[in-house]
Amino acid sequence: MSDRVRDEGYDDFLDALENGDGYYLECEEGHGSLPPRRACPHCGNRDLAEEPLPETGDVLAHTVIHVPTPRFIDDAPYVTAVVDFGAVQLTGQVVDADPDDVSDGLIVSPDVGETKTDADRLIVFEPR
Numbered sequence: 001m002s003d004r005v006r007d008e009g010y011d012d013f014l015d016a017l018e019n020g021d022g023y024y025l026e027c028e029e030g031h032g033s034l035p036p037r038r039a040c041p042h043c044g045n046r047d048l049a050e051e052p053l054p055e056t057g058d059v060l061a062h063t064v065i066h067v068p069t070p071r072f073i074d075d076a077p078y079v080t081a082v083v084d085f086g087a088v089q090l091t092g093q094v095v096d097a098d099p100d101d102v103s104d105g106l107i108v109s110p111d112v113g114e115t116k117t118d119a120d121r122l123i124v125f126e127p128r
Helices: 008-018
Strands: 023-027 048-052 057-065 078-084 089-094 107-114 121-127
Touching: 008 107, 008 121, 057 089, 078 107, 089 107
Parallel strands: 089 121
Antiparallel strands: 023 048, 057 078, 057 107, 078 089, 107 121
């Protein structure tokens, strides 16, 4: 990891995901959200429980990045995808796949990887 300051809520989420214990937060009304949260973004409920993140999700939308920002210059080309896990959606990079082979509906598993540019951790998806 680079010299960035640790973001307790987000980095705790990445730690759990990396250890195979990914989770999301769910309020009493059944709304799902991602940590860190103190209240449900849908209804404002403050009673949030950790629920296990499903092991796989479906790519809802994706794009291939050919001209990246400087933070990802050594990573291009790469695929950024929004993946549906039921109660929540995650955004991250699809890894271990040719960009031309990624399509909406592709089943993937979440994990944590590092950018090639500066070794920062990020959410990645591996095709199943």
